[in-house]
Amino acid sequence: MSAEQGHDSQVVLAEPIPDPGIEPHELRITDIDPQAADRVERQVSTMFGLAGLLALGSCVAYFAIPRDATVVIGPLSGNANNLTLGVTLGLALFLIGAGAIQWAKKLMVDNEIAEDRHDAHSTPQQKTEIIDAFSEGVAESGFTRRKMIRRSLIAAMGLLGLPAIVLLRDLGPLPGRVLYNTIWAKGIRVVNDVTLRPIKPSDLVVGQLVNAAPANLEPMLQESHTEYQNAKAKAAVIVVRIEPDKIRTPAGRENWGIDGILCYSKICTHVGCPISLYEQTTHHVLCPCHQSTFDLADGAKVIFGPAARPLPQLPLAVDSEGYLVAQSGFTEPVGASFWERG
Ligand code: FES
Structure with missing residues (x-):
């Protein structure tokens, strides 16, 4: 609600802004054309599949590229191992995110609903409704029905865990006696x-x-x-x-x-x-x-x-x-x- 204040400090209340309601629902191409939906499903699965391959590729690069190899791009140079890990893992995460967005925008049910505000505290009935709504959401997302997306996503997420395990190797080896000796010695200026x-x-x-x-x-x-x-x-x-x-x-x-x-x-x-x-x-x-x-x-x-x-x-x-x-x-x-x- 807005208010206007006059010179004599009298407050004049304006009319409340009317509730615009929900805009009319528009069907997407994937809602009416099963072939378009299949096409999007293949796109999303491809992105998840590529993410998994990149995660694997980062593990291979970690072991295959020498630690001291450098890469030169124009005036810039950097460590080839670090650069490859960054690019492959960055792209893998990007593809998982992009695939998830495409899946949500084009394939998941997109009915608009309005919900009135309610107390923060939930009643037992509301809790049951939330669990039902969650189960319904899972069903509507197509996660159980669209096997190709489900399998490629599970594979990509599983493979993404591999680089995290492989990179643990960099926590070692223990220093041993390497810090006991420096090049300082008697008589060194x-x-x-x-x-x-x-x-x-x-x-x-x-x-x-x-x-x-x-x-x-x-x-x-x-x-x-x-x-x-x-x-x-x-x-x-x-x-x-x-x-x-x-x-x-x-x-x-x-x-x-x-x-x-x-x-x-x-x-x-x-x-x-x-x-x-x-x-x-x-x-x-x-x-x-x-x-x-x-x-x-x-x-x-x-x-x-x-x-x-x-x-x-x-x-x-x-x-x-x-x-x-x-x-x-x-x-x-x-x-x-x-x-x-x-
Ligand atoms: S490295 Fe932590 S206080 Fe110096």
């Missing part, structure tokens, strides 16, 4: 990860944090891109300079820092995101993924969030030319916690 310049203690002022990498990473790029990426992902570190009197050094690490300069793994111990947000007044560094917060002045202990252990620390020294170097590799695995770690 610490370099800025952007400029690749070796870092001297005098390059860092108190409060500064630098993203860094081992100097032996760059030569790997010439040999194998994959090896380089794997090594880089595990060896990423942060170097921070803190007022020495603010640092609480864990037992056994008394000589791991140089004049307040400490070095920690950059990989969050929760699930492995790169930590990045540093607050120099509190010495806290935050992981942007799930907000785990580490106190760099206190052995990178976890002070908030889901991470279960401190960031591993890299022991530092200074070489004969005055550059920061590692005293050794990490003394514990970097990255996310995992079952075999203990």
Whole structure:
């Protein structure tokens, strides 16, 4: 109901809009021509059938296409395995959706009905009516009568479950000892990860944090891109300079820092995101993924969030030319916690 309000605040109620009722029902071609209905049934079954084949195809592609194969399309390039999985599964889901829409629009009964509003709570009689209406709907949809559609849909839905099972394989294998070793080793220089310049203690002022990498990473790029990426992902570190009197050094690490300069793994111990947000007044560094917060002045202990252990620390020294170097590799695995770690 609409209302108009005059200058003297008198409210004038307009006439209610009349109920337009239900538009006259129009028969579709598939309602009057059985051949047209059969044609649509074949279309829908074809879409469901193709969806099943694509789901199977995605499983084959998963195993057949090498993980490191790339595909180049114009200026774009990407991983061929991922691209094929995305295209086949995307098309399969699209065809199931398109087939269902075609089935509903062209073949299912489309009588319009008007239902008065009623209480949200259902009486036993209404519940019985709902169950009857559901059964009637199933019968009217032709799901039981149209065997070709029913079988192709059941087959496609069943086959679509296969890629989900196959993709579970990507949850493994367990890391084993792969995270125990990085390319850090005794005497490896610490370099800025952007400029690749070796870092001297005098390059860092108190409060500064630098993203860094081992100097032996760059030569790997010439040999194998994959090896380089794997090594880089595990060896990423942060170097921070803190007022020495603010640092609480864990037992056994008394000589791991140089004049307040400490070095920690950059990989969050929760699930492995790169930590990045540093607050120099509190010495806290935050992981942007799930907000785990580490106190760099206190052995990178976890002070908030889901991470279960401190960031591993890299022991530092200074070489004969005055550059920061590692005293050794990490003394514990970097990255996310995992079952075999203990
Ligand atoms: S990965 Fe860092 S908090 Fe989850």
